[in-house]
Amino acid sequence: MAELTYHAHATFSLSDGNHDLLFDPFITGNPMATISADDLNPDYVLLTHGHSDHIADAVPIATRCDAPIIASFELANYCEAQGAATHDLGIGGSNTFPFGRVKLTQATHSSSVTADDGTIVYLGNPAGIIVDFDGKRYYNTGDTGLFGDMALIGRMEKPDIVIMPIGDNYTMGIDDAVEAVRMIGAGTVIPVHYNTFPVIEQDPAEFAEKVGDLARCVVLKPGQSVTL
Ligand code: NI
Ligand code: MN
Numbered sequence: 001m002a003e004l005t006y007h008a009h010a011t012f013s014l015s016d017g018n019h020d021l022l023f024d025p026f027i028t029g030n031p032m033a034t035i036s037a038d039d040l041n042p043d044y045v046l047l048t049h050g051h052s053d054h055i056a057d058a059v060p061i062a063t064r065c066d067a068p069i070i071a072s073f074e075l076a077n078y079c080e081a082q083g084a085a086t087h088d089l090g091i092g093g094s095n096t097f098p099f100g101r102v103k104l105t106q107a108t109h110s111s112s113v114t115a116d117d118g119t120i121v122y123l124g125n126p127a128g129i130i131v132d133f134d135g136k137r138y139y140n141t142g143d144t145g146l147f148g149d150m151a152l153i154g155r156m157e158k159p160d161i162v163i164m165p166i167g168d169n170y171t172m173g174i175d176d177a178v179e180a181v182r183m184i185g186a187g188t189v190i191p192v193h194y195n196t197f198p199v200i201e202q203d204p205a206e207f208a209e210k211v212g213d214l215a216r217c218v219v220l221k222p223g224q225s226v227t228l
Contacts, residue, residue: 001227002134007040008032008222009053009196010143010165016134019043019099023129023140023163024054025061032196034223037061044097047071048142049111049126050078053196059084070102074124075111091127100132105153107144109171128153136160136228139184143193146176154184161228162186162215165193166207167200174202178210188228189215 005013008030014021022042027033030053037057045062047055047069055075062069062084069079069086076088089095094103105128112122128141130153139159141150153159162184165171171193172180181189189211194202208217218226 002136003225003227004161004190004220005225006190006192006220006222007035010048010193011054012163012190012192013040013042014131014133014138016099019133021046021099021131021133022061022067024048024142025057026053026055027057029056030196032222038064041065042067044099045069045084046102046129046131046140047075047079048107048129048140049109050075050113050123051111051143052113054143055079055113070097070129072104072111072124072127074122078113078121078123089127091125094130100134101130102132103130103157104128105130105139105141105157106147106149107142108147109143109145130157130159138163139186141165141180143171146172146180148183150180151183154186159184159186161188161190163190163192166191166202166204167194167196168202169199171200174207174210177207178214181211181214187215188218190218190220190226 027037073088076086107126109126111126141164204219211217
């Protein structure tokens with residue numbers, strides 16, 4: 001049985017007692033975090049894109065834990081230059097790791113970091129991440145707006161569990177996310193990327209109500225786990 005633990009914002013862990021995957025670690029500076037970055041001991045770190053609210057703790061955790069970072073080509077190279085071991089993938093490409101297969105999908109967003117002098121450094125395209133773990137397929141859409149090929153991803157990949165943003169402003173809001181649930185067709189949906197900052201305040205109960213019979217909606221509080 002796999003356990004998914006929500007660490008607030010878009011950060012979560014998947015663990016089966018053998019492997020521990022960490023997605024988009026943003027603990028330091030995250031007002032909703034219930035732990036410190038040093039409490040996490042993953043054996044892989046998976047990143048959807050380069051924004052600071054997704055990679056803040058990635059390199060420190062990856063180097064401390066000897067955990068390779070799995071990310072798109074440019075983002076992986078960016079992390080490697082800071083000392084992390086990495087495995088780079090292109091969008092649409094997959095690779096099988098000791099814990100299972102990982103495939104990157106498109107996401108409609110951006111991917112960049114801001115240098116100390118204010119210069120914006122672009123890190124290739126943002127991605128969604130499909131992961132096979134402990135017999136189930138997860139689709140972490142990453143930060144994204146709604147796009148029609150979510151239906152194609154749902155048809156081809158048939159994910160069991162989808163993790164998607166509902167916060168609006170930077171990503172899909174509730175109504176677009178409900179349509180994404182309809183298109184992807186997964187049995188379980190977990191909303192993320194809301195209520196971290198005032199600008200992305202949303203009511204997950206409203207999302208769950210609008211999802212209705214389309215899927216089982218699992219709303220997690222920061223620090224809470226669910227067995228999947
Ligand atoms: Ni972002
Ligand atoms: Mn974000």
